[in-house]
Amino acid sequence: MAGSGPMLEVKNISKNFGKVRALRSMSFELEKGKILGLVGDNGAGKSTLLKILSGDLQPSAGQIYLESKATRFKSPADAMKKGIAIAYQFLELVDIAKVWENFFMGRELTKRIGPLAFLDVQRMKYLTAEAIAKYGHTFDIEREVRELSGEQRQIIAVTRAIEANPEILLLDESFTLLSLDGRKDIVNFLGEVNKKIGITMIIVSHDLELIKTLSHYIMVLRAGEKMFFGHTDKISIDQIVKYMLP
């Protein structure tokens, strides 16, 4: 599989919501192990693009290729199976469920007893606590998510995506609720993970400094259209802002 073209290729993807054209014939490629920083003003179409890549939305037109193979993500479960994980902009947590339940929702661990599969609750709790500690946080994984701070909630959403061990990691405004230190920690961590394991990432953020330090490539969207795609070194923050604004 290796060397058989880009990890991800998006070709002429469009998405309409009624009259709203959220994405207009968007195309780009991303090599394996690279981080793409995706920026644009409110309503530019960033979340829409990520939701299409995570199977949560279907494109109105266009094609997606994974390692040069034409692919359709029929549902979030389907995308997950194909190695995509996402931390949504609006977190998508079940407030009245516990931390560890949220951490493993949709990818629950089981153990077999005879022909039956039962939840491996102990292991899920252990791994959740371990993962959270790895990112420098300690909070009770038995608590219901609604009792946690915004930062803690975001940590759950982000770490559960990373810990799903995806081929492609999608992060949509995943640092907004973090403290400055928390943000630094996770950015360092993402950089490390990317170097060590070579996860391909698309990161959406309004924090252009963060995007500049973390990404290999930058793509700027404006009103559903690609205004710029190129190496991070090839564009300054001022230029990014110019592309973003009408």
Add this chain to the structure above:
Amino acid sequence: MKSARYLFGAVRAKSMEYYTWLLFIGIYLATGLFVPTLFIPATFLNVLVQGTTVGLLSIGMAFVMLVGEIDLSVVAVASFAPMAGILAWEIGLPVPAAILLTLLVGVGVGLFNGLLITKLRIPSLVQTCAMWWMLAGIVLVATRGMAKAGLPNSWMQLGRVFIGPIPLLVFFFIIVVSAAVIFARRTVTGRRLYLVGGNSEACSAMGIPVDRIRIIAFMTSGLFSALAGYALSARMGFVSARFAVEWLMPAIAAPVIAGLSLTGGRGNLINVVAGAYLVQLIVIVVRAGGVSGYSYEFVQGLLVFIAILVDTVRRRVTGL
């Protein structure tokens, strides 16, 4: 000192978790002071046995409540499913197969309800109400409004056999309810019922097949309604169009009293059993008090009203 306080706290937390059982036991003992027959073992066993009907119906109802829905067709399934089994037996199906058919009919009705509710987006209140009247109507036509007696002996074993002093039905109830509890607590699908009830949009975004989970909730409800109907017919020795209908309100009240949120996502099935027995106890006491059939209807309504009051107060207190 500290550890003593910790222990006390832990015990209190645990006992609060099962407060419905405390409530049931407390009210049983308290009413026993006024209705001393409650302390006679035979009466106690009678409560246990009679409670199985509302118990099974409430467990079924609890599954749909977990996903934030309701199933009004449970009492109709409880007469329609065993009726189908008995009619099939009459035209030659052996009894075990007829019992299996009864359960499959229950599951099938649940599947049908679930499909219409998820795929056509019919509110469950409307869909299951329509199903209730349809099934009740079919049974009325099939029986010309008469009770169907003359059930085969082996069909009625469940309601007649004793193991020592304890009726077989009680063991059957414990086993079936344990299976339900394990399913809800220890399986992927069971846990997902809670998650879907908590926030279905987050669930579908995270790859949980929300419609399928909802449909399974209705199928489980159908299964338990059929089990309730089968057990009731085995105990009574007949099936009729209306023989479970008086248990609809109690079957809604019991899970709510047991702390299942009406909006879904919360609740412990073990408590639902206590809620069902509590409701059963109230019904028995009211009947022992010689309340007429008419005011009995009022008592049913009152039960639901109390349940909803309890649910509201609890939500105020816990902030949910």
